[in-house]
Amino acid sequence: MDDYVHFVYKITREFPREELYGVTSQIRRAALSIILNYIEGFARYREKSKQNFFRISYASLKELKYLLHFALVEKYLSNDDYKKALNLADEIGAMLFGIIRNEK
Numbered sequence: 001m002d003d004y005v006h007f008v009y010k011i012t013r014e015f016p017r018e019e020l021y022g023v024t025s026q027i028r029r030a031a032l033s034i035i036l037n038y039i040e041g042f043a044r045y046r047e048k049s050k051q052n053f054f055r056i057s058y059a060s061l062k063e064l065k066y067l068l069h070f071a072l073v074e075k076y077l078s079n080d081d082y083k084k085a086l087n088l089a090d091e092i093g094a095m096l097f098g099i100i101r102n103e104k
Helices: 004-013 022-044 046-072 079-103
Strands: none
Touching: 004 022, 004 079, 022 046, 046 079
16 A cells, blocks of 8 residues: 555656646545555454444545546546556455455
């Protein structure tokens, strides 16, 4: 997840300046939300609380996947960077989904 956040920050540095407070900001916040909610969930003792944070993390991942697709369509992002981001997101998503499914 840490590598993913840093990769997202790297690719968004190339986005148009006028998107700094729009798509760029939203993408970065969603990326940080994935790892921050995961960490917070991991630190919780109660199962329901853990699950809540893991689900928020998973939802942020889904949000970010759409935002990256949006950036691709708007040509803010190269196909190669999009594919790399999507592959990393799929790996993280599988891990999160496994945690969510197994902790019920």
